[in-house]
Amino acid sequence: MTQNYFELFALEAKFNIELQTLETNFRKIQAEVHPDRFVTAPAPEKIKFMHLATLANEAYQTLKHPATRAKYLLELQGISAISETNTAMPTDFLMQQMEWREVLENGIAEKEVDTLENLIQEIKVEVKSLQLQLIELFDVKKDFTSATDVTRKLIFMAKVSEDIKHAIERLD
């Protein structure tokens, strides 16, 4: 399989993709490779379509979320955004992360769902701004070095948002 994830869904390899197209083309592939259609097919064919179904699912999940989409765009350029040996991030960004983690910890301890909901909103604003930067860096300037820095931030944000959402679910 030489196709990349974007090609699989007939999308241009950009950060700012048409989510509707992604959705529609994913459903199309899903319908085509549905196991029910190959009940009587020979085994090698079944396996082939099972692989395609798995690939489509993986590709869809990757492209659907902005953080993983950005990370994948960098991978296509041969850049690893989350290399374990790269731990340098801007200090003010990390300070902010630490503050949010503190609010999260206190929110869980005090069972303050409202505080956590507000935190999610605050983070959403930041995420939006990072995404706008990525459209500019990936799609307009093709500045993959700067895009890597912003992508690392976005991955951080996705992780903290996810942790907050889980905390809210547990408190509800």
Added chain:
Amino acid sequence: MAYSDKVLDHYENPRNVGTLDKNDPNVGTGMVGAPACGDVMKLMIKVNDNGIIEDAKFKTYGCGSAIASSSLVTEWLKGRTIDEAYAIKNSEIAEELALPPVKIHCSVLAEDAIKAAVADIKAKQLAAKEAA
């Protein structure tokens, strides 16, 4: 995943949690982060006039291994010179805590935090020398 006894010990009784006065000219701060797991680590060291680390504090948000790695290095740092501190390798941390391969990056974070804190104190000292 099962944590080693040493990780559990540091995780349950972390040493030297807290902060030092970041405006103190003898205090260096190192902040590092790992996007993949969302870990953030802050390490602060206080250095005396002989270049020996007198105190070390940390604050880490992350998994047990990240907390244990930073707790352990604060113990190691006290009494060492900043050059000795800079020479600490993540493999020593990983070995001491018996970290599994998937948690090696936590020790990398701790090593980099030390290096960042030492770089910060050196930059502060240089700035002070130039101002004098």
